[in-house]
Amino acid sequence: MNKGGKIIVFSVLAAIAYSCSVKKDAFLNRSYHAVTTKYNVLFNGEQAYLQGLKEIEDKHEDNFWKRIQIEPITFDESQITTKVLSPGTGFNENEEEKEENLTPFDKAEEKAVKAIQVHSMNINGYERNSQIDDAYFLLGKSRYYTQRFIPALEAFNYVIVNYPKANLNYETKIWRAKTNIRLGNEKRAIETLKLLLDVLDETEKIDKSTQEQAYTAMAMAYEQTDTIQKVIDNLKLATRTKYNKEQTARNMFVLGQIYSELDRKDSARMVFRKLAESKKLPHRFRIRADIEYAKNTPNDSASIVVLARLKKLIKNTDNRKFLNALYYQAGVLEEGRNNPEKAADYYKKSLVAKHNNNYQKTYAYERLADMAFQKEDYLLAGSYYDSVMQMVTKEFDQEKRIRRIKRKNKGLATLRKYEETVKNNDSILQLVAMTPNERNSYFEAYIEKIKKEDEAQRQLILNAQNFGNSFGGGASINNNSNRGKWYFYNTQALALGRGEFQKRWGTRPLEDNWRLSDKTISATDNTLASAQDTKANARYELSTYLDAIPTDEKVIADLVRERNDALYQLGLIYKEQFTNHALAIKNLERLKAVATDDELELPISYHLYQIYKGQGDIAKANEYKNIILQKYSDTSFAQIIANPDAKLEEGKKEDEILNKYKEIYYLYKENKFEEAVTEVDNFSSSMKNSNLIPKFALLKALAIGKYKDKETYKKALEFVAVSYATTEEGKKAKEIIERLNKT
Known part of the structure; x- marks a missing residue:
């Protein structure tokens, strides 16, 4: 260089x-x-x-x-x-x-x-x-x-x-306001933004982006202070510019949601319609706006037009990501137009939509459950409510809606348990009541039925594998079009051959003398096949069913007791929880007809008296009223009927009874069980119509269990469980009985 x-x-x-x-x-x-x-x-x-x-x-x-x-x-x-x-x-x-x-x-x-x-x-x-x-x-x-x-x-x-x-000073002030909102300083943020907007209004034309960001931040601040009208005002101002398309669509959607929450349906529909028709705004907000528009549409002639629009959106393949919500909302409109079958169909389609989420599913399952509940199909309703609970995540399990469903489903779960008990025990008791010949005829017919069903199923499988069957999409091997073609080109023939080979020879390695190479596996397969055949044949043996019918008197008595207890509990559930008097009467009347235990007559008669009286059936109400007054005149039930307007509780007397209960409870804690039972019996006449009667009854039963045999203890508990079934003491007694039955 x-x-x-x-x-x-x-x-x-x-x-x-x-x-x-x-x-x-x-x-x-x-x-x-x-x-x-x-x-x-x-x-x-x-x-x-x-x-x-x-x-x-x-x-x-x-x-x-x-x-x-x-x-x-x-x-x-x-x-x-x-x-x-x-x-x-x-x-x-x-x-x-x-x-x-x-x-x-x-x-x-x-x-x-x-x-x-x-x-x-x-x-x-x-x-x-x-x-x-x-x-x-x-x-x-x-x-x-x-x-x-x-x-x-x-x-x-x-x-x-x-x-x-x-040049970014104004935007920085907006970001500072947003930061203050996150820190809980909403008032300072509002003051800053107001000052910013006022100064800009006086000195210069506000930039669209700055204006939109400022009004959006102002709406965020007022939202934290629950000043809803101010949120509305600022969102309306923020949506005028449409500088940021994403944020504009979001602001419009929130505005429509607030109108809907305030029950200003007309305003909500106007905002959502404007958003849905704004082609320059993001697609997901436009589709959701259509759905929200449908939510805010009343069940009148307008809903027909909205439903038609939803169906059009459903057919559009561009909206596949939103099918779950579109199907659901179409179902809501059909249900509002009194088309439950179509509504249920849409709800089910919503559940199986490819793009879905568990929270959306909870609403579809809840709608199906409510529809089944209204039709008094409580078992189906319960299964749908179960599905709701399976879909709920921890994030939402404390919502008021979910808590309400939990309470409702708890009652339905109990109802399902008792309904199954009645159904199963009735079936067994019906077989017990038959004569030997009747049993043989019944099961022979049943065996013949299952043989036909099994044969039909086998035939169906064979037909599906048949060379000439076109179920699998392949051509029949016998057709002219198939002639001259190699065996292994036919997929159905190949599959069938492979299946037959494995059925006969099992899985074999590719080697010389393959027929003799794995006798052990072949023998094992034969043993398994033999075991399966034996199991299948057992279904066709009459003894298989006859041997399962109980013959022990104690077992039969337990079946009767469980069935009767389930009928009583069903009567109470339908009466108290679901207010379904028809089903309550059906179960209680049936229990009255089949029960042999006199202890059940009093509570059954009282509940039936209340139901018939509420329905205005004076004749039937008097029938059960007379049973109580004539046969159980010294009970609290009779006193309530005889003196319906009398004050049943007196504070002073109730305090005395509570003190007496404490005294007897101390005897029980000191292991003086017989003395505690005697005290309860002696005091019984002094506590008529008291709310504490169930407590005394349970305490007496617990004391009996400490010094008497198991059967006497169970009998005492059963009295409490039946007589005071709706109280905590009655439920506790029932739990103890269930534990005793397992031991």
Whole structure:
């Protein structure tokens, strides 16, 4: 290189070295650091920030059954703290391994910190690098999304204080307000935003983006203070500009949801219709707006038009992701138009839609359950409510709706248990009551039936595998079109041959003398096949069924007792929980007809008296009233009937009875069981019509169990369980009986 070239190279290097200094306020220095900051460090930081935003957008799922969030972020309150970047982080070239553990927002913060530490030109208290305010702004936004709101606030305040004339000053103030909202300082955020909007109104025309962001942030702040009308006003202002299409659609949707919550259905429909017809807004919000429009449509002639629109949307293949919600809402409209069969069909389609979520399914199952419940198909309703509970996650299991379903399903689960007990025990007792000849005839007919069913099933399988069958889509081997073709080209023939070979020979390795290579496996297969044949043949043996019929008198008596107890419990459940008087009467009347235990007559008669009296059937009510008054005149039931308007409880007397109960309970705790039983019997005449009678009865039964035999103990408990079935004491007695039966 000649001398002139060396001079030029030296001059360029000297200029670069000179421009790298952050202490010299020269044009070259300012330009170098501004360009390097913007197109190197901040560019990489902005890319990381945008990646983080994309991840948030992908992870966030809106629950359209509730009011969606104005700002679509799901912050995890359990992970408030994140990695804190130490000073100097970000400009060490050997930190690639550490960067792998950083989130995109951490990386963006790292780049912002590097820009500030390396390229800041703070000379005489004035920043000469025009890109440093952007670095602080990126720093604040990155901290905001990592839930470090106090450090984010510091970064935004630094920009506002030190760069009052920066072009992003207004946007920074909006972000500072949003940060204050996250910190619970809604009032300060509202004051800041109001001041910002007022100043802009007076001094200059508000930029569309700034205006939209400010009004959106204002709506967020008022939402936290539950000032709904202010939320509405600001959302309406935020949706005028339509600068950010995504946020505009979200604001309109929230506005429509608020109108719906306030029962302003007309306004809600107007907003949702406008959103649905705005072709420039995101597709998912437009489809959801159609669904919400249908939700807010009354069951009149207008619902026909809305239903037709939903059906049109269902047919559009572009809407496959939304079929679960579209089918469900179509079902709601059909149900409102009194078409339960069509509604149920739509609900079932909603459940099996490819794109679905468990929360959506809970609503479909609940609708099906409610429809079955209204038709008094309680067993089916219970199975649907069970499905609701299986779909519920921890996030939603404390909702009021879910808690209500839990309570309802608990009663239905008990009802199903008793219905199954009655059905099973009735079937067995019916067989017990038959003569030997009747049993033989019954089971011979049953065996003949299952033989025919098994034969039909075998024939169906053979037909499916038959060469000439076209079920599998293959051609018949006997068809002319198949003649001359090799066996192994016919897939059905090949499958059938393979199946027959494995059935006969089992799985064999490919080797010489394969017929003799695995006799052990073949013998095992034969043994298994023989066992399966024996099991199948047992179903056709008359003795299999006759031997299963109980003959022991104790077992039969237990079946009768369980059946009668189930009938009584069913009567109470239908009467008290489901207010289905017809089914309550059916079970109680049947129990009265089959029961041989006199202890059941009193409670059965009283419940039937109440039901018939409530229905206005005076003749039947008097029939059971007379039974109680004539045969059980000294009971509390008779006293209630004879003196319906009398005050049954007196505070002073109840206190005396409670004190007496405590005295007897202390005897029981001191193992004076016989004395406790005697005290209960002696005091019984003094506590007529008391609410504490069930407690005394259970205490007496427990005391009897301490010094008498098991059968006497069970009998005492059964009296409590039957006489006071709806009380806690009655239920407790029943639980003890069930435990005793298992031992």
